[in-house]
Amino acid sequence: MTPPAPSLQPPGGLPSGEPLLLTGRGSRLLGTNAAGGSARGVALSTASTLVVLAVVAAVFLLAPGSAAVRHTFFNPSDMWHSLIGDPAKGYYSVGAALWLNIRMFLAAEALILVLALVVAVIRQSPGPVLFPLRLAGTVYVDIFRGVPLILVIFAVGFGLPALQLSVVSTQNAAVYGVLALVLSYSAYVSEVYRAGLNAVHPSQVAAARSIGLRNWPALRYVILPQAIRTVIPPLLNDFISLQKDTALVSVLGSIEANRAAEIYSDTTFNYSSYTVAAILFLLLTIPLARFTDRLIARDRARRLAGGNG
Numbered sequence: 418m419t420p421p422a423p424s425l426q427p428p429g430g431l432p433s434g435e436p437l438l439l440t441g442r443g444s445r446l447l448g449t450n451a452a453g454g455s456a457r458g459v460a461l462s463t464a465s466t467l468v469v470l471a472v473v474a475a476v477f478l479l480a481p482g483s484a485a486v487r488h489t490f491f492n493p494s495d496m497w498h499s500l501i502g503d504p505a506k507g508y509y510s511v512g513a514a515l516w517l518n519i520r521m522f523l524a525a526e527a528l529i530l531v532l533a534l535v536v537a538v539i540r541q542s543p544g545p546v547l548f549p550l551r552l553a554g555t556v557y558v559d560i561f562r563g564v565p566l567i568l569v570i571f572a573v574g575f576g577l578p579a580l581q582l583s584v585v586s587t588q589n590a591a592v593y594g595v596l597a598l599v600l601s602y603s604a605y606v607s608e609v610y611r612a613g614l615n616a617v618h619p620s621q622v623a624a625a626r627s628i629g630l631r632n633w634p635a636l637r638y639v640i641l642p643q644a645i646r647t648v649i650p651p652l653l654n655d656f657i658s659l660q661k662d663t664a665l666v667s668v669l670g671s672i673e674a675n676r677a678a679e680i681y682s683d684t685t686f687n688y689s690s691y692t693v694a695a696i697l698f699l700l701l702t703i704p705l706a707r708f709t710d711r712l713i714a715r716d717r718a719r720r721l722a723g724g725n726g
Contacts (some may be wrong), residue, residue, distance in 0.1 A: 453661040492689045499690035508684045511693050514677035525598040532603040537610035551617040561604035573597040573667040594666030609651050613644035653709040
């Protein structure tokens with residue numbers, strides 16, 4: 418007797434004609450899919466969100482110390498004055514100081530992308546001749562991934578000026594802060610690059626060799642483009658953290674957003690300036706986070722389409 422053909426129905430009993438939520442084009446945030454129910458999903462999501470926010474607001478407002486917390490952290494007058502600043506009264510604008518965070522972030526990001534790629538390629542390079550470079554790259558990654566960033570900032574920001582060298586020891590605090598960020602984050606990002614390089618199928622290398630490409634041309638024209646496309650989402654996640662960690666440079670004395678908020682707090686004995694700084698950082702990081710989610714979703718859809726094809 419011929420055995421029955423295996424059923425293609427999923428274990429949960431879902432009819433074969435019903436689309437899976439995995440491949441829907443609806444909003445994953447709202448819990449909707451393209452098969453229908455979008456309006457109902459939006460309504461339920463909105464209602465549940467409003468209920469949760471109302472409960473949180475009620476707990477906060479009815480707490481015994483709510484008035485003191487609102488005055489200390491959410492005072493509208495202090496938030497406004499810390500945002501615009503008043504040097505005559507001894508404090509700086511948190512909004513204007515954020516521009517230094519942005520500049521440090523952009524400079525560090527550009528340098529990290531280059532240095533981390535160099536370290537990753539060196540660590541992936543074959544041959545015994547390059548062993549000293551591979552060893553140096555491994556030691557570098559182990560050290561700067563193991564040492565907390567704040568300690569790296571202290572070491573660079575206070576150690577290099579103490580050397581009393583003509584160029585190295587005469588830079589401002591922001592330059593030392595960017596250097597510390599580059600050294601620390603390049604160790605992490607190089608491992609992201611390595612993961613992307615290792616994710617490229619060996620058949621791609623064999624195909625490059627079959628058309629006459631040597632190691633470095635094959636790496637440049639075949640392997641790296643595929644690896645970089647794969648690691649873009651995790652790289653953006655690292656740069657979200659980098660944007661926030663620029664605030665740590667304030668320990669060297671740079672007047673960036675966090676330091677400006679601290680000066681205002683020390684001057685007026687109110688912490689609303691920290692709330693302003695937090696909101697400004699959120700305005701920078703949330704769009705980048707949503708852009709990262711969009712890239713991840715698009716890459717996932719592309720892979721599913723390729724697999725189904």
